[in-house]
Amino acid sequence: MKKIIESVPNFSEGIREEIIKKIVDPIREISDVKVLNLSSDKDHNRSVLTLAGDEDGLKKAVDILFAGAIEHIDLTKHKGEHPRMGAVDVLPFIPIRGITMEECVAFSREIGEHIASTFHIPVYLYEKSATVPERENLANIRKGQFEGFFEKIRSPEWKPDYGPAEVHKTAGAVAVGSREFLVAYNINLATDNLEIASKIAKSIRHSSGGLRFVKAMGVMLEERRIAQVSMNLTDFRKTPIFRVFEMVKNEAARYGVNVIGSEIVGLIPNDALLDVAEYYLRIENFKYSTVLENRLAEVE
Amino acid sequence: MKKIIESVPNFSEGIREEIIKKIVDPIREISDVKVLNLSSDKDHNRSVLTLAGDEDGLKKAVDILFAGAIEHIDLTKHKGEHPRMGAVDVLPFIPIRGITMEECVAFSREIGEHIASTFHIPVYLYEKSATVPERENLANIRKGQFEGFFEKIRSPEWKPDYGPAEVHKTAGAVAVGSREFLVAYNINLATDNLEIASKIAKSIRHSSGGLRFVKAMGVMLEERRIAQVSMNLTDFRKTPIFRVFEMVKNEAARYGVNVIGSEIVGLIPNDALLDVAEYYLRIENFKYSTVLENRLAEVE
Numbered sequence: 266m267k268k269i270i271e272s273v274p275n276f277s278e279g280i281r282e283e284i285i286k287k288i289v290d291p292i293r294e295i296s297d298v299k300v301l302n303l304s305s306d307k308d309h310n311r312s313v314l315t316l317a318g319d320e321d322g323l324k325k326a327v328d329i330l331f332a333g334a335i336e337h338i339d340l341t342k343h344k345g346e347h348p349r350m351g352a353v354d355v356l357p358f359i360p361i362r363g364i365t366m367e368e369c370v371a372f373s374r375e376i377g378e379h380i381a382s383t384f385h386i387p388v389y390l391y392e393k394s395a396t397v398p399e400r401e402n403l404a405n406i407r408k409g410q411f412e413g414f415f416e417k418i419r420s421p422e423w424k425p426d427y428g429p430a431e432v433h434k435t436a437g438a439v440a441v442g443s444r445e446f447l448v449a450y451n452i453n454l455a456t457d458n459l460e461i462a463s464k465i466a467k468s469i470r471h472s473s474g475g476l477r478f479v480k481a482m483g484v485m486l487e488e489r490r491i492a493q494v495s496m497n498l499t500d501f502r503k504t505p506i507f508r509v510f511e512m513v514k515n516e517a518a519r520y521g522v523n524v525i526g527s528e529i530v531g532l533i534p535n536d537a538l539l540d541v542a543e544y545y546l547r548i549e550n551f552k553y554s555t556v557l558e559n560r561l562a563e564v565e
Numbered sequence: 566m567k568k569i570i571e572s573v574p575n576f577s578e579g580i581r582e583e584i585i586k587k588i589v590d591p592i593r594e595i596s597d598v599k600v601l602n603l604s605s606d607k608d609h610n611r612s613v614l615t616l617a618g619d620e621d622g623l624k625k626a627v628d629i630l631f632a633g634a635i636e637h638i639d640l641t642k643h644k645g646e647h648p649r650m651g652a653v654d655v656l657p658f659i660p661i662r663g664i665t666m667e668e669c670v671a672f673s674r675e676i677g678e679h680i681a682s683t684f685h686i687p688v689y690l691y692e693k694s695a696t697v698p699e700r701e702n703l704a705n706i707r708k709g710q711f712e713g714f715f716e717k718i719r720s721p722e723w724k725p726d727y728g729p730a731e732v733h734k735t736a737g738a739v740a741v742g743s744r745e746f747l748v749a750y751n752i753n754l755a756t757d758n759l760e761i762a763s764k765i766a767k768s769i770r771h772s773s774g775g776l777r778f779v780k781a782m783g784v785m786l787e788e789r790r791i792a793q794v795s796m797n798l799t800d801f802r803k804t805p806i807f808r809v810f811e812m813v814k815n816e817a818a819r820y821g822v823n824v825i826g827s828e829i830v831g832l833i834p835n836d837a838l839l840d841v842a843e844y845y846l847r848i849e850n851f852k853y854s855t856v857l858e859n860r861l862a863e864v865e
Contacts, residue, residue: 299864526849532857541842549826557832
């Protein structure tokens with residue numbers, strides 16, 4: 266597979282295992298799409314599916330996913346802690362290899378139009394695919410959730426990008442868009458003082474004056490009795506991991522606290538870690554094609 | 566290409582471009598082998614070819630390479646600074662992906678036997694493929710060079726592993742073996758004092774008491790007027806790059822000298838840089854399969 270797009274659809278079923286199986290299993294049969302992960306949360310009553318494939322493969326996967334979700338999920342009866350507006354709630358696409366962000370945006374719009382016309386579901390383009398700034402942030406779009414959307418959709422401001430200006434009676438609406446890879450990254454501190462982790466989180470996150478593509482909060486790891494700075498890095502190319510790590514380490518030092526270690530939750534793109542190696546080794550004129558496997562992919 | 570073996574044949578022609586082309590071009594036509602690099606040195610009168618492929622592809626490449634080298638190279642007329650004993654002088658195989666060192670050793674022996682019987686050239690197994698400790702080191706085997714081998718081969722100690730106990734009259738003998746990837750890695754110092762680089766090299770290299778898989782020497786970069794610690798890392802899994810970098814940095818600090826930067830010469834395996842990222846970020850429970858592209862290769 267030379268071209269790789271990742272897609273991480275979230276759908277609104279996290280409890281009934283037989284239904285989750287019915288929705289996901291047919292996707293496993295598609296030869297040019299790989300199911301990298303499936304994670305279901307009972308409290309959220311929601312599942313997160315991680316797929317990788319090329320355009321053709323993902324088109325097939327999206328068709329199967331929506332057909333299954335519409336058949337088996339009825340949002341009028343859905344309860345869960347996580348906010349949601351659709352049976353398939355959000356459908357992000359992430360360019361990984363051999364495709365630019367611009368191309369991935371074009372692809373997501375094509376998919377969005379296809380979903381709207383095939384399944385009669387209103388589609389909102391979000392993140393890099395958004396057509397207006399108010400729709401870049403998913404939380405803005407989803408505000409009011411499924412129940413509130415029957416009202417919200419009537420406002421001209423919330424006319425869908427594609428499809429009927431009417432909420433699907435059981436499957437709601439969906440947000441579709443292209444975005445950067447989201448790295449879930451946590452740094453563990455040699456302290457059981459949650460306040461220190463929270464202060465560091467505040468200093469480093471974008472919303473309170475920190476780094477542009479960092480979301481952060483302090484959490485307590487009860488079992489290990491240590492505090493953690495728990496983060497989402499929403500654009501590792503512009504706010505690289507090494508800068509985040511060094512800044513957390515420096516802020517922690519201010520409180521006389523050391524960094525014990527860090528953890529990557531889920532998957533991370535190879536480039537993100539190559540950037541780390543390049544930084545610490547101070548490699549001059551580093552190119553990704555210096556890496557044997559990358560060089561090989563170029564000539565393959 | 567799921568399985569990747571690298572092969573870096575060195576052959577004894579670095580001057581006559583039309584001959585180099587005649588030897589290498591047919592290899593470019595093999596579909597399951599990729600020519601990653603070709604580097605010819607006029608002073609050495611020697612070329613280094615970097616290939617990647619699976620077993621079948623490399624078998625084809627080896628056949629073409631030996632046929633071409635035997636046809637076009639006559640060692641009785643060959644002069645160059647670099648020591649050599651064969652038209653194809655050395656044929657190393659390096660396991661990169663989907664193959665263990667043990668399997669690669671078995672493959673190199675199979676290839677060695679094939680070369681001996683097909684081209685009537687004495688074959689010496691070296692490095693990990695060596696059958697006796699005295700043949701692990703290529704320099705030991707090559708001692709005496711082409712000219713001396715007619716005598717050397719008669720000693721029972723230097724009976725070839727495969728093929729005739731007689732040197733090929735124009736193509737000599739060849740060393741074949743499996744080895745770890747060799748990383749050529751240099752660290753640049755903020756000083757024009759070569760002596761400091763040489764002292765650091767001495768402290769870090771295996772031969773004078775340093776790290777097990779490091780060869781090092783001090784060199785002067787005349788244009789930039791800086792001294793450099795120039796190294797070969799012969800097993801990056803056992804002597805990782807970050808440890809080398811940190812040790813050089815510490816030794817330099819002893820002389821009040823900073824590290825300006827470092828450089829990778831040629832290619833480097835992805836894992837070698839992932840190990841660097843893991844170290845500096847202090848990642849807990851890191852697995853190579855945490856990397857999206859690796860995870861994808863697993864399920865592909």
